[in-house]
Amino acid sequence: MKKMQQGFTLIELMIVVAIIGILAAVALPAYQDYTVRGRVSELAIMASGAKATVSENIANNGGAIPADACVGVSVFSSATKNTASLACTAATGVLTVTGTTAAQGVVLVYTPTPSAGKVEWKCTTASAAKYKYVPAECRQS
Numbered sequence: 001m002k003k004m005q006q007g008f009t010l011i012e013l014m015i016v017v018a019i020i021g022i023l024a025a026v027a028l029p030a031y032q033d034y035t036v037r038g039r040v041s042e043l044a045i046m047a048s049g050a051k052a053t054v055s056e057n058i059a060n061n062g063g064a065i066p067a068d069a070c071v072g073v074s075v076f077s078s079a080t081k082n083t084a085s086l087a088c089t090a091a092t093g094v095l096t097v098t099g100t101t102a103a104q105g106v107v108l109v110y111t112p113t114p115s116a117g118k119v120e121w122k123c124t125t126a127s128a129a130k131y132k133y134v135p136a137e138c139r140q141s
Contacts, residue, residue, distance in 0.1 A: 033132060039082040039103040040133045046083050047097045047110050050074070054093040054112055055119040063114050069093030106130050108138055
Protein backbone atom coordinates (compact mmCIF):
# COMPACT_ATOMS: atom_id res chain seq x y z
CA MET A 1 0.00 0.00 0.00
CA LYS A 2 1.03 3.57 -0.61
CA LYS A 3 1.86 5.83 2.31
CA MET A 4 0.00 9.16 2.29
CA GLN A 5 2.05 12.29 2.74
CA GLN A 6 1.67 13.56 6.27
CA GLY A 7 3.04 17.12 5.94
CA PHE A 8 5.72 19.30 4.38
CA THR A 9 9.21 18.08 3.72
CA LEU A 10 12.19 19.84 5.23
CA ILE A 11 13.26 21.30 1.88
CA GLU A 12 9.80 22.78 1.28
CA LEU A 13 9.91 24.49 4.68
CA MET A 14 13.44 25.79 4.02
CA ILE A 15 12.32 27.27 0.68
CA VAL A 16 9.41 29.07 2.37
CA VAL A 17 11.70 30.47 5.08
CA ALA A 18 14.20 31.65 2.44
CA ILE A 19 11.46 33.42 0.47
CA ILE A 20 10.17 35.15 3.60
CA GLY A 21 13.73 36.19 4.48
CA ILE A 22 14.27 37.73 1.05
CA LEU A 23 10.98 39.61 1.21
CA ALA A 24 11.82 40.93 4.68
CA ALA A 25 15.26 42.06 3.53
CA VAL A 26 13.66 44.14 0.77
CA ALA A 27 10.69 45.43 2.77
CA LEU A 28 12.49 46.60 5.92
CA PRO A 29 14.61 49.38 4.32
CA ALA A 30 11.63 50.54 2.27
CA TYR A 31 9.51 50.73 5.41
CA GLN A 32 12.19 52.69 7.26
CA ASP A 33 12.36 55.23 4.41
CA TYR A 34 8.57 55.44 4.44
CA THR A 35 8.47 56.26 8.15
CA VAL A 36 11.10 58.99 7.75
CA ARG A 37 9.10 60.47 4.85
CA GLY A 38 6.09 60.56 7.17
CA ARG A 39 8.11 62.41 9.79
CA VAL A 40 9.42 64.89 7.22
CA SER A 41 5.86 65.56 6.07
CA GLU A 42 5.27 66.97 9.56
CA LEU A 43 7.84 69.66 8.72
CA ALA A 44 5.84 70.67 5.65
CA ILE A 45 2.66 70.78 7.72
CA MET A 46 4.34 72.95 10.36
CA ALA A 47 5.40 75.36 7.62
CA SER A 48 1.95 75.54 6.01
CA GLY A 49 0.44 77.66 8.79
CA ALA A 50 3.42 80.02 8.72
CA LYS A 51 3.18 80.24 4.92
CA ALA A 52 -0.44 81.37 5.19
CA THR A 53 0.50 84.08 7.71
CA VAL A 54 3.42 85.38 5.63
CA SER A 55 1.24 85.34 2.49
CA GLU A 56 -1.41 87.38 4.31
CA ASN A 57 1.22 89.89 5.47
CA ILE A 58 2.43 90.26 1.88
CA ALA A 59 -1.14 90.71 0.61
CA ASN A 60 -1.83 93.33 3.27
CA ASN A 61 1.29 95.20 2.13
CA GLY A 62 -0.02 95.59 -1.40
CA GLY A 63 1.68 92.50 -2.82
CA ALA A 64 5.20 93.41 -1.71
CA ILE A 65 7.23 91.81 1.04
CA PRO A 66 6.91 94.07 4.10
CA ALA A 67 9.79 95.02 6.40
CA ASP A 68 8.61 92.39 8.89
CA ALA A 69 6.90 89.65 6.91
CA CYS A 70 6.93 87.35 9.94
CA VAL A 71 4.43 89.25 12.09
CA GLY A 72 2.07 86.68 13.57
CA VAL A 73 4.19 83.65 12.66
CA SER A 74 4.54 81.26 15.59
CA VAL A 75 8.22 80.37 15.45
CA PHE A 76 9.67 77.96 17.96
CA SER A 77 12.98 76.43 18.85
CA SER A 78 11.84 73.84 21.38
CA ALA A 79 11.79 70.52 19.61
CA THR A 80 8.83 68.24 19.08
CA LYS A 81 9.36 64.57 18.26
CA ASN A 82 10.04 65.28 14.57
CA THR A 83 10.53 69.05 14.26
CA ALA A 84 13.55 70.73 15.83
CA SER A 85 12.69 74.34 14.93
CA LEU A 86 10.71 76.70 12.75
CA ALA A 87 12.31 80.03 11.91
CA CYS A 88 11.18 83.00 9.84
CA THR A 89 13.44 85.67 8.37
CA ALA A 90 11.64 88.99 8.90
CA ALA A 91 13.07 90.91 5.94
CA THR A 92 12.40 88.22 3.33
CA GLY A 93 9.66 86.01 4.80
CA VAL A 94 11.79 82.90 4.23
CA LEU A 95 10.69 80.01 6.42
CA THR A 96 13.18 77.39 7.60
CA VAL A 97 11.91 74.17 9.17
CA THR A 98 14.48 71.82 10.67
CA GLY A 99 13.84 68.18 11.50
CA THR A 100 15.14 66.20 14.45
CA THR A 101 17.32 63.12 14.12
CA ALA A 102 14.12 61.05 13.86
CA ALA A 103 13.42 63.02 10.66
CA GLN A 104 17.07 62.60 9.55
CA GLY A 105 17.83 66.28 10.26
CA VAL A 106 16.13 67.37 7.04
CA VAL A 107 15.93 71.15 6.54
CA LEU A 108 13.15 72.55 4.36
CA VAL A 109 13.42 76.18 3.23
CA TYR A 110 10.32 77.93 1.87
CA THR A 111 10.90 81.17 -0.06
CA PRO A 112 7.99 83.48 -0.99
CA THR A 113 7.81 85.32 -4.29
CA PRO A 114 4.96 87.81 -4.75
CA SER A 115 3.65 87.92 -8.31
CA ALA A 116 0.42 89.18 -9.91
CA GLY A 117 -1.62 89.40 -6.74
CA LYS A 118 -0.53 86.05 -5.31
CA VAL A 119 2.40 84.60 -3.45
CA GLU A 120 4.28 81.66 -4.94
CA TRP A 121 6.32 79.48 -2.61
CA LYS A 122 9.47 77.63 -3.58
CA CYS A 123 10.64 74.80 -1.38
CA THR A 124 14.29 73.76 -1.31
CA THR A 125 16.49 71.50 0.76
CA ALA A 126 20.26 71.58 1.07
CA SER A 127 21.22 67.93 1.08
CA ALA A 128 20.87 65.90 -2.11
CA ALA A 129 21.52 62.76 -0.07
CA LYS A 130 18.19 63.28 1.69
CA TYR A 131 16.03 63.89 -1.41
CA LYS A 132 14.30 60.55 -0.92
CA TYR A 133 12.81 61.86 2.32
CA VAL A 134 11.57 65.30 1.22
CA PRO A 135 8.37 66.13 -0.67
CA ALA A 136 8.74 66.11 -4.48
CA GLU A 137 8.26 69.88 -4.68
CA CYS A 138 11.38 70.36 -2.54
CA ARG A 139 13.79 68.32 -4.68
CA GLN A 140 16.04 70.32 -6.98
CA SER A 141 17.01 68.71 -10.29
